[in-house]
Amino acid sequence: MIHLTKSDILHLAKLSGLTLTEKEVKELSYDLSSVITFFEELKETNTKNILPTSQTTGLENITRADKIDTNQTLSLEDVMYNANDNKNNLFKVPIILKK
Amino acid sequence: MFTSVRTTQNALRNKKISVRDVVSHFLTKINEKNKDLNVFLTLNEDESYELAKKYDGLLKENPDQIFEKYPLLGCIVSFKDLFLTKGLRTTAGSKVLDSFIPPYSAKVVDKIKKAGAIIIGKTNCDAWAHGASGENSDFGPTLNPWNKAYVPGGSSSGSAVSVAAGFNHVSFGTDTGGSIRQPANFCGIYGLKPTYGSVSRYGVIAMASSLDTVGHFGNNISDIENVFKISSGVDLCDATLKDEDKKQKDNITVGIPKQYFEKGVDQVVSDKVHEAIKIFEKNNYKFKEVNLPNTKHAISVYYIIQPAEVCSNLGRYDGIRFGNPRNSFGAEAKRRIILGNFVLSSGYYDAYYKKATQVRTLIINELDKAFDEVDLLIAPVSPSQPFKLGEKVNDPLKMYLSDVLTVPANIAGIPGLSVPFGIHNGLSLGFQLMGPRFSEKLIFKMARDFESFTNYKFEPPKF
Numbered sequence: 079m080i081h082l083t084k085s086d087i088l089h090l091a092k093l094s095g096l097t098l099t100e101k102e103v104k105e106l107s108y109d110l111s112s113v114i115t116f117f118e119e120l121k122e123t124n125t126k127n128i129l130p131t132s133q134t135t136g137l138e139n140i141t142r143a144d145k146i147d148t149n150q151t152l153s154l155e156d157v158m159y160n161a162n163d164n165k166n167n168l169f170k171v172p173i174i175l176k177k
Numbered sequence: 178m179f180t181s182v183r184t185t186q187n188a189l190r191n192k193k194i195s196v197r198d199v200v201s202h203f204l205t206k207i208n209e210k211n212k213d214l215n216v217f218l219t220l221n222e223d224e225s226y227e228l229a230k231k232y233d234g235l236l237k238e239n240p241d242q243i244f245e246k247y248p249l250l251g252c253i254v255s256f257k258d259l260f261l262t263k264g265l266r267t268t269a270g271s272k273v274l275d276s277f278i279p280p281y282s283a284k285v286v287d288k289i290k291k292a293g294a295i296i297i298g299k300t301n302c303d304a305w306a307h308g309a310s311g312e313n314s315d316f317g318p319t320l321n322p323w324n325k326a327y328v329p330g331g332s333s334s335g336s337a338v339s340v341a342a343g344f345n346h347v348s349f350g351t352d353t354g355g356s357i358r359q360p361a362n363f364c365g366i367y368g369l370k371p372t373y374g375s376v377s378r379y380g381v382i383a384m385a386s387s388l389d390t391v392g393h394f395g396n397n398i399s400d401i402e403n404v405f406k407i408s409s410g411v412d413l414c415d416a417t418l419k420d421e422d423k424k425q426k427d428n429i430t431v432g433i434p435k436q437y438f439e440k441g442v443d444q445v446v447s448d449k450v451h452e453a454i455k456i457f458e459k460n461n462y463k464f465k466e467v468n469l470p471n472t473k474h475a476i477s478v479y480y481i482i483q484p485a486e487v488c489s490n491l492g493r494y495d496g497i498r499f500g501n502p503r504n505s506f507g508a509e510a511k512r513r514i515i516l517g518n519f520v521l522s523s524g525y526y527d528a529y530y531k532k533a534t535q536v537r538t539l540i541i542n543e544l545d546k547a548f549d550e551v552d553l554l555i556a557p558v559s560p561s562q563p564f565k566l567g568e569k570v571n572d573p574l575k576m577y578l579s580d581v582l583t584v585p586a587n588i589a590g591i592p593g594l595s596v597p598f599g600i601h602n603g604l605s606l607g608f609q610l611m612g613p614r615f616s617e618k619l620i621f622k623m624a625r626d627f628e629s630f631t632n633y634k635f636e637p638p639k640f
Contacts, residue, residue: 082519086519087515090515090518090519090522091515093518093522094488094511094514094515094518095492095495095503096503096504096506096511096514096515097503097504098511102508102511105508106511106512106515109512109573109574110512110515110516110519112574113480113516113573113574113577114516114519114529116476116477116480116574117477117480117481117529119473119474119477120474120477120478120532120533120536121532123471123474123532123536123539125532125535125536125538125539128535128536128538128539129535129538130531130534130535130537130538131534131535131537131538131541132387132534133387133417134373134374134387134541134589134590134614135373135374135417135419135590137374137416137417137419140416140417142413150281150414152280152281156280156281157280157498159278159280160277160278160280160498160499160500161497161498161499162496162497162501163497169497169498170497171497172497
């Protein structure tokens with residue numbers, strides 16, 4: 079049985095940009111440990127020299143002309159409409175650097 | 178008159194009804210019954226009546242050619258709340274987006290509207306399409322119209338129920354690991370998960386980008402087929418799209434993958450698939466057992482690759498440009514983000530993520546080989562009939578395992594169709610047909626044949 083500890087969960091939460099309650103940490107540690115333990119069954123498969131698959135279309139390098147399509151362009155008003163906090167058409171973001 | 182798109186269009190042609198009558202028929206039913214089932218999160222009443230007025234005018238002016246220009250005229254549709262609809266709230270079933278008003282529409286929304294369909298509303302779903310029961314919606318679960326103590330399946334829960342309950346003709350959903358086929362199966366209707374890369378996903382809130390597909394629900398195969406014809410095709414916005422059509426043939430050989438009938442699949446479910454096979458055999462369909470031993474690894478592969486892609490796609494929700502802050506994510510989204518970051522994190526990447534992408538190759542190769550021998554596959558959709566609300570909600574692993582028969586199609590990018598077939602203990606049963614990439618037409622043919630072999634007529638649930 080693989081066990082994700084409280085500090086594992088807290089580390090992953092930090093990577094994920096999530097804040098968790100004490101109760102959530104406990105539940106996640108329990109639930110995810112059982113899910114990850116289930117994954118152990120993959121070890122029995124032989125994947126030597128098998129290429130990984132990241133997509134199934136077989137398409138490569140799909141491009142289009144590098145031209146502005148005005149039908150696909152949003153107005154400034156539309157772009158700002160859903161922002162919780164904005165000023166002079168700028169998004170207000172939380173401070174991440176402190177003096 | 179309102180059951181299928183075809184019967185509605187015939188009634189419009191014969192001037193028995195107006196488009197306004199069609200809209201009002203469905204909206205009246207929704208307004209009366211939606212609260213019992215919790216299907217719609219947002220209704221689009223004003224625009225629906227406005228468009229009805231426009232189409233009624235056009236019908237009067239030019240009744241003969243109008244259906245050529247608007248092949249879906251009179252068709253009332255809804256969209257899972259994962260599809261962006263300009264000016265109409267889109268939540269993804271999550272509190273993070275509870276008041277988000279999209280500034281543009283998904284390509285498929287535009288396409289369907291341009292074909293004359295009227296969008297009546299946005300349907301409930303598991304938040305971010307994470308779930309197999311509809312219970313993960315931050316707006317409360319949708320209930321199964323056959324028996325309200327049971328789940329309707331998920332994640333496209335509201336879309337499936339909207340069609341089963343007769344709230345609209347057709348509803349669009351997304352299928353990343355079974356989210357169309359399984360709720361269709363649980364609600365007694367058709368549900369199509371097309372080939373990966375056949376329907377544009379531009380403007381559809383992404384869950385797991387190498388697995389996500391856009392498809393739809395209907396109560397008869399002809400509606401499914403016609404809507405697919407209109408919704409599929411290349412645009413310049415989703416770079417994974419491809420126009421391809423597999424060659425048609427008359428004598429179809431169908432594979433029965435024995436691993437899809439093994440332990441864990443309820444007797445009543447597999448018996449029903451075998452009953453369908455007998456009907457096909459009586460009508461000259463040939464069947465052959467095929468061996469897909471790597472099917473047993475599909476759940477692990479899926480629940481590694483999918484959360485890895487989920488954690489990346491949900492990274493964009495920062496509550497700054499739109500939506501609420503990340504602490505508004507519900508329990509299941511948090512679980513998948515954390516799991517995704519675990520399988521991708523250094524030290525674990527090779528053992529989990531890389532391994533899963535390699536086993537994905539094995540699963541694809543095995544299916545390709547099977548399709549050298551047979552044209553299509555027939556299998557159960559879900560290992561069980563619908564389960565009760567609350568039955569699996571506290572056991573994520575148990576919930577994940579119920580996707581075992583649907584995830585292989587997503588892993589391989591192949592199409593699958595849920596076909597309804599019979600009722601047991603008041604709840605629906607059915608089977609799925611799968612085929613090689615871009616074999617939709619062959620799947621439709623087999624499903625159409627089944628409709629005629631069984632004299633299929635949609636019998637709606639009483640709720």
